[in-house]
Amino acid sequence: MNAFALRQPKELFESQKLALWYFAVAVLLFGVQIIFGLLMAYQYIDPEFLYGKLSFMTNRTLHVNAMIVWLLVGLMGGVYWFLPLETGREVVGIKLAKFIWWVIVAGVGVVVLVYAFVQVGPGNAYTLWFINEGREYVEAPRWADFAIVAWVAIFLFNVIATTLAARRITGLLGVLIFDLVALGALYTAGMHYTVNVTMDQYLWWWVVHLWVEATWEVLVGVVMGWSLMYLLGTPRKLIETWLFLEVALVFGTGILGLGHHYFWIGTPEYWIGLGGFFSALEPLPLVAMVVHAVYDSGAHRLHTVNRPALFWAIAQAFGNFIGAGVWGFMQTLPQINMYSHGTQLAAAHGHFSFFGAYVGTVLTLVYIAVQNARKRVVVPLDSRLWPWAYGFLIFSIIGVVASFTISGFAQTMIERAELGSTWNAYITSYTHPWYTNTHWWRFWMGMLFLGAYVALVWDLLTIGRKPAAAVEAAHD
Amino acid sequence: MDIVRVEAYVDGSGAPLATITEPPFRLRLDPAELGEGIHVLTVVTEYRDGSSDQHRYVFDVTRKNHTFAGHISQAPLRAPIEVDLVDAVEIENPAPPSVFLYAVLPLILFLGVVAVSWWISLRAESRVADQPTKIESLARSVARVAPTAGAAADGAALYSKNCAGCHGAEGQGMGAVFPALAGNEALADAGYVVDIILEGKPGSSMPAFGDRLSDEEVAALAGYIRNSWGNGFGPVTAADVAARR
Structure with a gap:
C-alpha cells in the first residue's frame, strides 16, 4: 500500500458512504441508457416498432440524458469519495449534500416518467416549466434545471468549505474549485429560451460543449489524478505537474473549440476560422493524458492495489485520445464538417468519446470505491470476471462505433457530397446497403454490450468477496 | 502526516x-x-x-x-x-488557503458567468425584430395572408404544393419514412385524415397545416387524397373540417 491509499480509514467517511449511493445510481442509469440505446438501434431496423408510444425522438432524449446524468453523478461521486482523503476530514455540509441528493434522485425519476408517458405539451410556458424545453439533449423542464443548479451549488459549497476547514490547499483542490465554478455557472446558460434559434443555440452550446470538452475533461484530470495516486502511489508532484499542463491545454484549445458548433448555426463567419483552428488542437491535452497514465503505469510496472481500476484508467487514457481526439479530429475541420455535420459520423464520435473519456473514468472510480466498501479490504483487488466485462464492453463499443462510422461515411458521401442534401439524396443514402446493413450489426453489438454490462454489475457485486489465493500468490 | x-x-x-x-x-x-x-x-x-x-x-x-x-x-x-x-x-506543511482566493473569487466568477449569459439572452430577446430572419413578423404575416377563404380550393394544386415533396406526386410515399397515400386503408377514416393535416404528427416529420390552410382548402386536399390514385373513400366538406378544428 502507498501513502495516499493508506489515508483511507477502516470506517468510511460519511461523504464516502454518500459516494457509494452516487455510484449505485450511476451504474443503474448506465443500464437505463443501454436499454434506450438498444430500443433506438431496433427502431432503425423496424421504424414502426413502438411508433407513437415510445418514438425514436423520445428514446434518443432519454438515451442521451441518462448518459449525461450518470456520468456527471459518477464524477461527482468520485469527488465525494476522494475529498475526505485529500483534506483528511469529513466533508463540511454533508447533511445538506445528502438532502439534495435524494431530491435529485426523486427529480430524475419524475422527469424520466414525464418524458416516457407525457412526452409533449402544448408548447407554452407551462410546457417549458413542467414537461420539456424542446431540446435534443441536456433536456430538462425548468423546475429540474433549478434543482440541478441548487445541487451543483451545494456540491461547490461542500468542496470549498471542506478545503477552508481543513486549512490545506493542494493543486488538485485549487483546480477542482475553479472547475466546479465553471461547471455550475455554465449550466445556467442552457436554461434561457429565446425566439431566435441562433441566439438560443449560441448559449445552449456553452453547456453542451464547454461542459464536455472543457470542464468535464478537467474534472476527469482531477479525479484521475487522485485515482493514480491511490492505484499506483504516483507522487503528487508528478500528478500536479501533469494536471496543470492538461488544464492549460484543455482550456486553451477547448474554450474556442466551441467554434466547431458555431460553424453552421448562423453566427458570424469568423467562427469558421476560430473553430477550425482551435478545435483541431483539442486532441493535444488528450495526448498528454495518455502519456501521463502510461508513464505512471510503466514506472510502477503495473504494480497496483486494484487491477480492474488500473486497467479502466489505462482504457480511459487511450479511449479519450482515440474516441474524442482522433474521431473528433476526423470531422472537425470546416472543409470536412460542411459535409459530415449531423451525419452518423457524429454519432460514431459521440459513442467513442463518451465511452473513452467518461465511462472509463467513472468505472475506475467505482472499482476503487467497491474495494473499500466491504468490511475486509482485499489488496490487490482482482477477479476472474472483470477482464471479460472489460474486454467485451470495449470490443462491442468498437463494433458499434465501426458501424456508425461506415454508415456515416456512406451518408456523407451519398446524401451530402454526391446528391447535395435533397430529399431524394436523403432517401437514397438511407436505403443504401452500406447504411442499412450496419443496422443489424449495430443492434447485435449493442446486445453484446448489454451482456458485458450485466457481467460488469455482477463483478461489482461479487469482487473481493472471496479473494482468490492464487491471484494473491501470483501477484507477489 | x-x-x-x-x-x-x-x-x-x-x-x-x-x-x-x-x-x-x-x-x-x-x-x-x-x-x-x-x-x-x-x-x-x-x-x-x-x-x-x-x-x-x-x-x-x-x-x-x-x-x-x-x-x-x-x-x-x-x-x-x-x-x-x-x-x-x-x-510539507502548506499555508492555509486564502478565503478570498478560494471562496469569494469563485462566487464572483460564478455570478459573473451567469450574468453574462443572462445579458446575452436578454439582448437576444430585444434584438429579434432586427435579425435578418425577422422571425416574429414573418409568423404574423403567414397567419394573416395564408387562409384564402372564398376562392374555390383546388385539391390537386394544394397537394403538389404542400404534400408531394414527401408523399410523392402519385401518393407513392418514400421508403419507410414517408408513408404511401395510394392504397392506404387508414385514409378510410375522414376524421383521421383531417386531424393529421390540421395537427401534423408529433415526433415525425409531418408538419401541421392548420394555421396555413383554410377549412375549404383542408377539405379539398383531404378529398383529393381520399379519391386519387385508385383510392375511393368519398369527399370531405368544409363543415367536417370546421367541426374538427
Whole structure:
C-alpha cells in the first residue's frame, strides 16, 4: 500500500458512504441508457416498432440524458469519495449534500416518467416549466434545471468549505474549485429560451460543449489524478505537474473549440476560422493524458492495489485520445464538417468519446470505491470476471462505433457530397446497403454490450468477496 | 502526516540500505554497485501515529544516460544519484488557503458567468425584430395572408404544393419514412385524415397545416387524397373540417 491509499480509514467517511449511493445510481442509469440505446438501434431496423408510444425522438432524449446524468453523478461521486482523503476530514455540509441528493434522485425519476408517458405539451410556458424545453439533449423542464443548479451549488459549497476547514490547499483542490465554478455557472446558460434559434443555440452550446470538452475533461484530470495516486502511489508532484499542463491545454484549445458548433448555426463567419483552428488542437491535452497514465503505469510496472481500476484508467487514457481526439479530429475541420455535420459520423464520435473519456473514468472510480466498501479490504483487488466485462464492453463499443462510422461515411458521401442534401439524396443514402446493413450489426453489438454490462454489475457485486489465493500468490 | 522513520531496502535484502529519521529523506544510490539490470527499491515509511506504508519502485540500471523525474525508472550506470524517498509535497506543511482566493473569487466568477449569459439572452430577446430572419413578423404575416377563404380550393394544386415533396406526386410515399397515400386503408377514416393535416404528427416529420390552410382548402386536399390514385373513400366538406378544428 502507498501513502495516499493508506489515508483511507477502516470506517468510511460519511461523504464516502454518500459516494457509494452516487455510484449505485450511476451504474443503474448506465443500464437505463443501454436499454434506450438498444430500443433506438431496433427502431432503425423496424421504424414502426413502438411508433407513437415510445418514438425514436423520445428514446434518443432519454438515451442521451441518462448518459449525461450518470456520468456527471459518477464524477461527482468520485469527488465525494476522494475529498475526505485529500483534506483528511469529513466533508463540511454533508447533511445538506445528502438532502439534495435524494431530491435529485426523486427529480430524475419524475422527469424520466414525464418524458416516457407525457412526452409533449402544448408548447407554452407551462410546457417549458413542467414537461420539456424542446431540446435534443441536456433536456430538462425548468423546475429540474433549478434543482440541478441548487445541487451543483451545494456540491461547490461542500468542496470549498471542506478545503477552508481543513486549512490545506493542494493543486488538485485549487483546480477542482475553479472547475466546479465553471461547471455550475455554465449550466445556467442552457436554461434561457429565446425566439431566435441562433441566439438560443449560441448559449445552449456553452453547456453542451464547454461542459464536455472543457470542464468535464478537467474534472476527469482531477479525479484521475487522485485515482493514480491511490492505484499506483504516483507522487503528487508528478500528478500536479501533469494536471496543470492538461488544464492549460484543455482550456486553451477547448474554450474556442466551441467554434466547431458555431460553424453552421448562423453566427458570424469568423467562427469558421476560430473553430477550425482551435478545435483541431483539442486532441493535444488528450495526448498528454495518455502519456501521463502510461508513464505512471510503466514506472510502477503495473504494480497496483486494484487491477480492474488500473486497467479502466489505462482504457480511459487511450479511449479519450482515440474516441474524442482522433474521431473528433476526423470531422472537425470546416472543409470536412460542411459535409459530415449531423451525419452518423457524429454519432460514431459521440459513442467513442463518451465511452473513452467518461465511462472509463467513472468505472475506475467505482472499482476503487467497491474495494473499500466491504468490511475486509482485499489488496490487490482482482477477479476472474472483470477482464471479460472489460474486454467485451470495449470490443462491442468498437463494433458499434465501426458501424456508425461506415454508415456515416456512406451518408456523407451519398446524401451530402454526391446528391447535395435533397430529399431524394436523403432517401437514397438511407436505403443504401452500406447504411442499412450496419443496422443489424449495430443492434447485435449493442446486445453484446448489454451482456458485458450485466457481467460488469455482477463483478461489482461479487469482487473481493472471496479473494482468490492464487491471484494473491501470483501477484507477489 | 508526521514521518518518524524511513527505511530503504534494495533487491529483497533483509537489512536496510539506509535508515533515515529526519528530513531530507534522501538516499544516495550508486547504480554501478548494483550492476546492470532490473532492481527493486523498497521504501518503508513509519508515521508518528504508528501506521506505516511500504512502496516498491522497480527500476533499470542501464548504460543509457537518463533518469525520469519523480521516480527512478531508469538509472544510468556511470554516476551515483540522489533519490527522494518521500514525495516532497506530501510532507510539507502548506499555508492555509486564502478565503478570498478560494471562496469569494469563485462566487464572483460564478455570478459573473451567469450574468453574462443572462445579458446575452436578454439582448437576444430585444434584438429579434432586427435579425435578418425577422422571425416574429414573418409568423404574423403567414397567419394573416395564408387562409384564402372564398376562392374555390383546388385539391390537386394544394397537394403538389404542400404534400408531394414527401408523399410523392402519385401518393407513392418514400421508403419507410414517408408513408404511401395510394392504397392506404387508414385514409378510410375522414376524421383521421383531417386531424393529421390540421395537427401534423408529433415526433415525425409531418408538419401541421392548420394555421396555413383554410377549412375549404383542408377539405379539398383531404378529398383529393381520399379519391386519387385508385383510392375511393368519398369527399370531405368544409363543415367536417370546421367541426374538427
